[in-house]
Amino acid sequence: MLQPILHQLNSKYIVLASTSPRRKMLMEQIGLKCKIIPSNFEENLRKEDFKTPLDYVTETARQKTLEVVNRLYSEKSSRPDLIIGADTVVTLDGEIFEKPKSRDHAISVLSRLSGSTHNVITSVVLVTPETGDPPFKITQFSTNTEVWMGELSQRMIESYVDTQEPMDKAGGYGIQALGSTLISGIKGDYFNVIGFPLHPFAKELCKLFPDTSA
Amino acid sequence: MLQPILHQLNSKYIVLASTSPRRKMLMEQIGLKCKIIPSNFEENLRKEDFKTPLDYVTETARQKTLEVVNRLYSEKSSRPDLIIGADTVVTLDGEIFEKPKSRDHAISVLSRLSGSTHNVITSVVLVTPETGDPPFKITQFSTNTEVWMGELSQRMIESYVDTQEPMDKAGGYGIQALGSTLISGIKGDYFNVIGFPLHPFAKELCKLFPDTSA
Numbered sequence: 001m002l003q004p005i006l007h008q009l010n011s012k013y014i015v016l017a018s019t020s021p022r023r024k025m026l027m028e029q030i031g032l033k034c035k036i037i038p039s040n041f042e043e044n045l046r047k048e049d050f051k052t053p054l055d056y057v058t059e060t061a062r063q064k065t066l067e068v069v070n071r072l073y074s075e076k077s078s079r080p081d082l083i084i085g086a087d088t089v090v091t092l093d094g095e096i097f098e099k100p101k102s103r104d105h106a107i108s109v110l111s112r113l114s115g116s117t118h119n120v121i122t123s124v125v126l127v128t129p130e131t132g133d134p135p136f137k138i139t140q141f142s143t144n145t146e147v148w149m150g151e152l153s154q155r156m157i158e159s160y161v162d163t164q165e166p167m168d169k170a171g172g173y174g175i176q177a178l179g180s181t182l183i184s185g186i187k188g189d190y191f192n193v194i195g196f197p198l199h200p201f202a203k204e205l206c207k208l209f210p211d212t213s214a
Numbered sequence: 215m216l217q218p219i220l221h222q223l224n225s226k227y228i229v230l231a232s233t234s235p236r237r238k239m240l241m242e243q244i245g246l247k248c249k250i251i252p253s254n255f256e257e258n259l260r261k262e263d264f265k266t267p268l269d270y271v272t273e274t275a276r277q278k279t280l281e282v283v284n285r286l287y288s289e290k291s292s293r294p295d296l297i298i299g300a301d302t303v304v305t306l307d308g309e310i311f312e313k314p315k316s317r318d319h320a321i322s323v324l325s326r327l328s329g330s331t332h333n334v335i336t337s338v339v340l341v342t343p344e345t346g347d348p349p350f351k352i353t354q355f356s357t358n359t360e361v362w363m364g365e366l367s368q369r370m371i372e373s374y375v376d377t378q379e380p381m382d383k384a385g386g387y388g389i390q391a392l393g394s395t396l397i398s399g400i401k402g403d404y405f406n407v408i409g410f411p412l413h414p415f416a417k418e419l420c421k422l423f424p425d426t427s428a
Contacts, residue, residue: 001366001395003373030395145399150413152215155425159217180405181215181244181416185359190404191394199364202395211369 001202004211006031012081012209017068022176022195023086030198039085041067053091054121058142061087061123069127069136079135082208085125088195090171092118100172106161109172115151118171119144120193124201128208139204143197145188147175152182170195215416218425220245226295226423231282236390236409237300244412253299255281267305268335272356275301275337283341283350293349296422297341302409304361304385306332314386320375323386329365332385333358334407338415342422353418357411359402361389366396384409 002009009032016027016034027034041064050056065085073079090097092112100106126139152160165179166172173179175186175193189197216223223246230241230248241248255278264270279299287293304311306326314320340353366374379393380386387393389407403411 001364001370001374003377003392004367004369026394029390030392150215150417153218155218156215160215163217175404176243178217178244180240180412182413183404184413185402186404187401188399190389190397190400198394199396199398203364 001199002030002032002205004213005206005209008212009205009209013078015068015072015080015083017065017083017085020195026191026194026196026198030202034084035080037068037072039064039067040071043087047096053089053094053096053119054123054142054144056096057087057089057121058123058140061085061125062138062140065125065127073135079129081128083125083127085127086122086196088120088122088170088192090118090120092116097171099168099170100166103161106166106172107157110152110157110161110166111154113149113171113173114157115149117146117148120147120171121145122192122195122197124197124204126201126204126208139208141200141204143189143192143200145186145190145192145197147183147193148185149173149182150184215413216244216246216419218427219420219423222426223419223423227292229282229286229294229297231279231297231299234300234409240405240408240410240412244416248298249294251282251286253278253281254285257301261310267303267308267310267333268337268356268358270310271301271303271335272337272354275299275339276352276354279339279341287349293343295342297339299339299341300336300410302334302336302384302406304332304334306330311385313382313384314380317375320380320386321371324366324371324375324380325368327363327385327387328371329363331360331362334361334385335359336406336409336411338411338418340415340418340422353422355414355418357403357406357414359400359404359406359411361397361407362399363387363396364398 014034015037017039019038097109121144123142127136130137165174175183191198228248229251231253233252311323335358337356341350344351379388405412
């Protein structure tokens with residue numbers, strides 16, 4: 001749905017404040033050209049301080065993005081027309097699962113998710129320049145997708161973990177890779193499960209950068 | 215979930231009876247090595263002869279696959295350990311949408327799907343050798359996924375069609391490509407919407423080729 005404004009968008013300076021190779025791939029998939037500037041935010045918020053996983057991911061995404069915003073806005077060079085930030089968590093029964101810390105941790109996370117329904121929540125932060133103080137506007141939204149994982153044997157879990165695929169992924173699986181066979185279905189936005197919900201993102205872009213040629 | 219039997223599977227002669235580049239890509243994604251042998255079946259069954267879209271796609275998938283099976287089983291050379299066939303349709307209110315025939319047809323299909331929920335049905339056929347007559351066993355199953363398309367403007371539809379992406383795809387969109395922004399959500403198997411449901415396929419493979427090392 002971005003085709004009418006894609007030419008206009010690609011004449012702008014757009015920053016993706018994320019090191020995730022999956023988010024970079026998704027931007028390429030929809031034809032959006034971004035410069036990648038990773039956030040230096042440490043992602044060390046205490047989960048216990050938040051009432052819900054949604055509150056936690058919302059604040060983490062905001063902090064990650066604002067670190068990049070504050071850095072770029074304090075420089076003399078030209079300000080980006082759009083800075084995109086995001087954070088994704090996997091959650092089950094109120095517990096938050098991020099990237100596994102070890103082989104054993106990955107096995108225990110996948111054993112928890114096996115045969116049940118978990119949720120994937122991504123919070124997206126879009127920052128555009130504005131006159132005033134602060135000199136920018138923050139648009140933030142979150143997307144929740146239910147994911148149903150099939151019943152997996154211990155041997156399936158261990159041999160999947162041994163592919164190394166789980167190690168850099170929230171929840172310990174990659175739905176877009178070998179892990180695709182583990183997932184029996186989802187309810188909601190698929191790209192959110194990869195790490196970035198494309199449809200709501202495109203809708204926000206259409207509002208932030210209206211089609212001037214129409 | 216195929217890791218425990220993947221080595222065993224990749225020592226076998228597996229045929230994918232489909233020319234779809236998306237199905238080939240999905241097999242590669244899960245690490246399964248297949249030889250591609252396209253079906254010569256004409257796909258000209260009369261839709262009016264079938265009570266439901268499911269009946270139609272089931273019979274089309276079966277005929278497409280059996281054409282390849284009959285050809286390969288009549289040859290002197292070694293028979294495949296597994297022949298995989300499939301057909302996918304997009305359906306809304308009982309109507310079946312296959313590949314668009316023209317630019318105008320693609321626009322009219324997308325205008326119908328815009329802002330509503332359609333279904334994607336794939337029927338998968340797995341053929342393995344067996345002693346007896348016929349000398350093979352057919353395993354067939356189908357998967358249905360609900361797909362919610364966002365509300366699209368005429369200009370969004372036309373400019374998307376002009377990328378040419380819709381032309382070789384059932385329903386006139388590619389969920390895994392530029393079309394990803396059009397889809398607000400799904401309920402069910404995501405890979406089914408691309409053209410091949412991976413989780414139920416992997417489950418069937420685990421039954422047909424049990425893990426002998428466990």
